[in-house]
Amino acid sequence: xxxxxxxxxxxxxxxxxxxxxxxxxxxxxxxxxxxxxxxxxxxxxxxxxxxxxxxxxxxxxxxxxxxxxxxxxxxxxxxxxxxxxxxxxxxxxxxxxxxxxxxxxxxxxxxxxxxxxxxxxxxxxxxxxxxxxxxxxxxxxxxxxxxxxxxxxxxxxxxxxxxxxxxxxxxxxxxxxxxxxxxxxxxxxxxxxxxxxxxxxxxxxxxxxxxxxxxxxxxxxxxxxxxxxxxxxxxxxx
Numbered sequence: 001x002x003x004x005x006x007x008x009x010x011x012x013x014x015x016x017x018x019x020x021x022x023x024x025x026x027x028x029x030x031x032x033x034x035x036x037x038x039x040x041x042x043x044x045x046x047x048x049x050x051x052x053x054x055x056x057x058x059x060x061x062x063x064x065x066x067x068x069x070x071x072x073x074x075x076x077x078x079x080x081x082x083x084x085x086x087x088x089x090x091x092x093x094x095x096x097x098x099x100x101x102x103x104x105x106x107x108x109x110x111x112x113x114x115x116x117x118x119x120x121x122x123x124x125x126x127x128x129x130x131x132x133x134x135x136x137x138x139x140x141x142x143x144x145x146x147x148x149x150x151x152x153x154x155x156x157x158x159x160x161x162x163x164x165x166x167x168x169x170x171x172x173x174x175x176x177x178x179x180x181x182x183x184x185x186x187x188x189x190x191x192x193x194x195x196x197x198x199x200x201x202x203x204x205x206x207x208x209x210x211x212x213x214x215x216x217x218x219x220x221x222x223x224x225x226x227x228x229x230x231x232x233x234x235x236x237x238x
Contacts, residue, residue: 001013001042001043001044009048010048010049010051010052010055011052011055012042013038013042013044013048013049014052014055016042017032017052017053017056017061017062021061021062021072026072027072028072028073028074028075029071029074029136030072031069031070031071032053032062032069032070032072035049035050035053038052038053057070060073060230061073063230064200065198066200068198073230074138074231076230076231076232076233077094077096077135077232077233078233079227079232079233079234080235080236081179081210081234081236082236084176084178085179085182085210087133087141087143088164091135096135097136097137098135099135099137100131100132100133100134101132101134101139102130102131103131103142103196104130105159105160106128106156107125107126107127107128107149107156108125108126108127108128109123109124110122110123110125110126110146114126114146117219117222118146118147118148118219119148119219120150124148124150125148125149125150126147126148126149127146127147127149127152127155127156128144128145128146129145129147129156132196132197133225139196139197139228140228140231140232141197141225141226141232142193142196142225143223143224143225144224144225145165145221145222145223146221146222146223147169147220148219151220152172153172154172155168155169158171169221174214174220176214176215177212177213177214177215177220177221178212178213178215179210179212180212180219181210181211182208182236183208183209183210184208184236185207185209186204186206186207187204188201188202188204188205189201189205189226193205193226197226199228199230203228203229203230204229205228205229206229206234207226208224208225208227208234209224210222210223210224211223
């Protein structure tokens with residue numbers, strides 16, 4: 001550290017950490033040293049280190065996870081929304097590893113919003129599959145998928161065996177399905193969403209509400225996906 005250079009110490013720290021990232025010493029996704037370790041390395045207090053890390057986070061070079069530390073930002077996933085939008089296929093096409101974590105798979109009565117989207121009466125039975133979508137082991141989306149139970153009988157049992165919504169729908173009599181509409185908005189995450197996505201509560205989510213139909217145009221799914229905006233950008237195909 002050059003205390004006579006006329007450059008703020010926090011900025012010098014930020015430049016040094018950035019050099020490690022750009023030079024490959026700290027690869028994407030890797031965990032950076034703790035504030036205490038960086039303070040000892042540069043001979044400054046932790047407040048100065050914190051200021052440097054906040055600047056790097058502002059520039060999207062690092063992400064800070066409460067209780068876990070600071071990590072080098074991974075490459076942003078281009079999530080393409082088109083006629084056939086399939087999470088695993090989209091991720092695999094970018095030479096990355098898709099996976100998921102099931103949160104719940106239940107049968108429940110439709111509320112007003114779900115009923116309107118699926119074209120059924122309020123209170124009719126629907127299936128809900130809620131899960132966390134992951135890329136290279138990192139969560140990128142929390143999604144809720146609603147299906148009219150009468151139109152896809154046995155879907156939950158099929159999903160429990162197959163672990164794939166597309167495969168479960170095929171077994172339930174829907175060989176293929178297509179995106180009809182997508183509505184994209186943004187909002188701040190709930191505490192639970194921030195925890196599931198391992199991101200700060202002050203970083204917004206991208207929210208995509210989608211309606212999918214079968215080959216005859218009948219609505220078979222209403223979905224709401226909440227994406228970590230620092231890891232995903234939505235690309236709408238024309």
